[in-house]
Amino acid sequence: MTDEEAENISRVEELAYEIKISEVMNASTITLTPDMHMSEVVEIFRKNRISGAPVLSSTGNLVGILSMEDLIRCLIDSDLKASINKYMTTKLITVLNTDPLVEALKKFVATNYGRLLVVDKEQKLAGIITKGDINRGLLSALEYDFQTEEVKKYRASHLFDDIESNRTSLILRYQIKQGDFTHGGQASSNIKRALIRLGASKQIARRCGIAVYEAEMNLIIHTTEGGAMRVEIETNQITIDAYDSGPGIKDVQLALKAGFSTANESVREMGFGAGMGLINISRCVDQMKLDSVYGKGTRLKMRLFLDHDHSNSGLEIDSEERN
Amino acid sequence: MNILELISIVNGKVLISNFDSNVEILGGCGADLMSDVLASIEPGAVLLTGLCNPQVIRTALMADVAAVVLVRGKKPPEATITLAQEEGIPLITSPLGMFELCGRLHRAGLPSLEKEVGSHQVCGCE
Numbered sequence: 065m066t067d068e069e070a071e072n073i074s075r076v077e078e079l080a081y082e083i084k085i086s087e088v089m090n091a092s093t094i095t096l097t098p099d100m101h102m103s104e105v106v107e108i109f110r111k112n113r114i115s116g117a118p119v120l121s122s123t124g125n126l127v128g129i130l131s132m133e134d135l136i137r138c139l140i141d142s143d144l145k146a147s148i149n150k151y152m153t154t155k156l157i158t159v160l161n162t163d164p165l166v167e168a169l170k171k172f173v174a175t176n177y178g179r180l181l182v183v184d185k186e187q188k189l190a191g192i193i194t195k196g197d198i199n200r201g202l203l204s205a206l207e208y209d210f211q212t213e214e215v216k217k218y219r220a221s222h223l224f225d226d227i228e229s230n231r232t233s234l235i236l237r238y239q240i241k242q243g244d245f246t247h248g249g250q251a252s253s254n255i256k257r258a259l260i261r262l263g264a265s266k267q268i269a270r271r272c273g274i275a276v277y278e279a280e281m282n283l284i285i286h287t288t289e290g291g292a293m294r295v296e297i298e299t300n301q302i303t304i305d306a307y308d309s310g311p312g313i314k315d316v317q318l319a320l321k322a323g324f325s326t327a328n329e330s331v332r333e334m335g336f337g338a339g340m341g342l343i344n345i346s347r348c349v350d351q352m353k354l355d356s357v358y359g360k361g362t363r364l365k366m367r368l369f370l371d372h373d374h375s376n377s378g379l380e381i382d383s384e385e386r387n
Numbered sequence: 388m389n390i391l392e393l394i395s396i397v398n399g400k401v402l403i404s405n406f407d408s409n410v411e412i413l414g415g416c417g418a419d420l421m422s423d424v425l426a427s428i429e430p431g432a433v434l435l436t437g438l439c440n441p442q443v444i445r446t447a448l449m450a451d452v453a454a455v456v457l458v459r460g461k462k463p464p465e466a467t468i469t470l471a472q473e474e475g476i477p478l479i480t481s482p483l484g485m486f487e488l489c490g491r492l493h494r495a496g497l498p499s500l501e502k503e504v505g506s507h508q509v510c511g512c513e
Contacts, residue, residue, distance in 0.1 A: 246466055249445025253474070256449065266430070266451070273449040274425050281442075335421035335438045335446075344426045 078218075079205050085168055086161040088201030089182045089191040095120045096130055096148055103144040105135060118181055118189055119152050126189045128152035129181060158183045161190040165201065168193050221263035224299050234262070234297045240283040242290040245334060252277035255295055262297060268370060272302055275348040275366055278341040279306040282364075285331050287311070291361075300371050304349075307363040313356040320346075320354065388412045388497050390454055390477060393433060396491050397456055399479040402468050406477040412453050414500030415492050417485055421446045428452065432500035435488050439463035444470045444478070452476070458485045 094112050096105065096119045109115060109132070116131035134151040138144060143151075158181045159168050171180055172195055182191045224232060236258060238251035256273035264272075276293065283291040283306060291308030313319045320342055327337025342364075346352050351367040390410040394401060413431035418424045419438050428434065430451035436443055439461050447455050454477040457463060461480060471478035481488060493499070 246441060248442060249449070253445065253448050270430065270449070270451055277445065277449045278422070278425065334440055335419060335436075335442055338420045338422045340420075340422035340426055344422060347426070 076202055076206065079202055080166040080169060081164045083165045083201055083205055084161070085159055085163050085165060085182055085193055086190065088165065088197045089161065089193040090197060091191040093118060093189065093192045095189070096152075097122065098127060098147065098149040098152070100148050101144065102135065102138045102146050102148060102151060105130060105148065106144070109135065116179055116192075118192065119148055120189060124188065126156065126158075126181065126183065126187065128154045129156060131178075156181055158187075159193065160185070165198055168198060172198075217261045217263070220258075220261035223262065232298065236295040236297070238280075238293045238295075240280055240290050240293060242284060242287050244284055244290075248281055248284045249277055251293055252280050255293075258295075259297070259302070264302075264370070268302075268368060271348040272304070272368055275345045275368075276304055276306070278345050279304070279364055279366070281336050282306070282341055283308055285327055285336060287362075298370075300369065302368045302370065304366040304368075305363065306366075307361065309361040310359070312358040312360050312362055313354075314358050316354055316356050319356075388492075388495065392495075393454065393456075393492070393497075394479055396495050397479065397481040397483060397488055399456060399481045402463070402478045402480060403472045403476075406475060410453055410477065412497065414498040415489065416452075416499070416501045417489050418501075424452075425450055427501045427504075429500040429502065433492070433497075435485060435492075437461060437485065439467055441467045441470045443467065444474060444476050447476050448474055454479060456481050456488065458483065458488055 094108065094114060094117050096108070096117050098119055098121065108117070116129060118126060119128040119130055121127045130148055130152045134153060138146065138151045157171055157175055157177060159171060161182050161184050168180055171177075179192050179194045181189060182193050184190045223234065236255060238254070240251060241247070252273055255276050256269050259269040259272055276295070280293060283293070287308040288310040289308070291306060294305040296303040318324050321339070322343045323339040325337045325339035331337040342354070345364070345366060349366040350369045353365040354362070355365070356362040388411070390406070390412055391408055393399070393412050411431070412433045414429070415435060416424060416428040416432045417435040418427070419436055421438070421442055424434060424446050428450050431453050433454045433456055434443070434447060434452045435456045435458055437458050439457060440463075443455055444467060446452070455471070457478070457480045460482040463478070463480075468478060483491070
């Protein structure tokens with residue numbers, strides 16, 4: 065079994081509980097009456113290409129089911145003139161139309177029947193469900209579902225639970241091009257989406273999103289050759305590293321001051337370069353460290369704690385410069 | 388405030404083809420500096436701005452902005468519209484100016500979702 069199949073199976077199982085029998089059953093069922101002749105059944109089955117049909121009394125009550133097997137028994141007896149009454153099965157296996165698919169699946173497994181009668185609360189016939197109906201229903205739900213965020217989230221959120229180690233982490237890496245304002249923020253969007261899929265809270269995703277976005281824009285605006293971002297996700301913390309190879313920051317303390325910016329006019333026109341980036345980052349993360357060597361490059365380390373013991377306590381802004 | 392109500396108050400034109408018309412707008416924020424937006428806005432707000440580049444949408448995504456209104460009839464570049472479309476951020480253009488828009492929305496009962504400077508030791512994500 066491939067991993068993909070394994071993932072799909074768990075989703076199929078979920079769907080079997082989510083989808084109602086009424087959603088996939090065939091409601092426009094061809095029905096028979098007890099007084100019809102078996103010879104008519106042959107015609108009805110042939111014309112409609114079916115191999116069984118429920119039998120309703122004149123008052124519309126469900127009284128039996130006639131299957132191909134019953135018809136064969138009748139043919140063996142050469143008894144086509146007999147009425148349906150004589151050959152129909154009166155021991156009925158029914159499922160409720162409001163039940164989830166899994167109820168039908170259980171009965172299919174237990175009985176080995178090809179079709180089940182679906183009834184409503186009043187035990188009136190609501191339709192018929194076959195194994196084929198279930199497959200079709202599940203497949204179309206899967207197909208629809210496959211694209212949606214929910215499934216992606218469902219799969220990803222299990223990642224950390226499913227893997228056992230002393231310390232599990234997921235590392236995302238992004239290359240950021242200098243001056244690429246058109247794609248600026250793309251990495252941050254992807255990081256935020258990944259966190260949501262992994263099951264992070266909205267608040268954490270938002271704090272992390274804002275911090276990495278400011279860091280990403282810094283790499284786009286201020287570097288000579290762009291840079292990279294590395295996001296390490298663990299169950300208890302998110303560690304982000306944004307680094308570049310130049311030009312480095314001349315005065316780190318000054319760079320950390322609100323309103324100080326070296327950005328040019330074109331960057332300001334884009335809505336950035338107000339000297340608030342690093343301040344914003346420090347508000348969103350639990351730990352931040354800015355390390356820069358002028359002429360060599362800059363490394364901004366950020367950390368968010370996911371367990372409540374740490375959150376928002378003791379913000380450390382640490383910086384150093386070496387000449 | 389429902390987003391359709393907002394669109395009618397701002398005489399707005401929606402620039403993306405499909406958005407969720409059930410979106411609730413919790414408040415407003417007006418700014419042209421994206422860092423100001425990122426620093427001050429709380430989730431669920433409409434962002435009024437004169438800035439049209441794709442960074443507006445990126446900012447909206449990061450800060451959980453519910454809708455973006457471009458002031459003074461600004462026509463954004465195609466890249467901005469495409470991104471808004473992809474990410475499902477309602478992008479609206481209004482012929483009215485920033486002051487008029489803020490006034491109208493405030494009068495209609497929409498509160499400010501901008502935090503004051505100094506009121507936030509940590510980013511407003513709680």
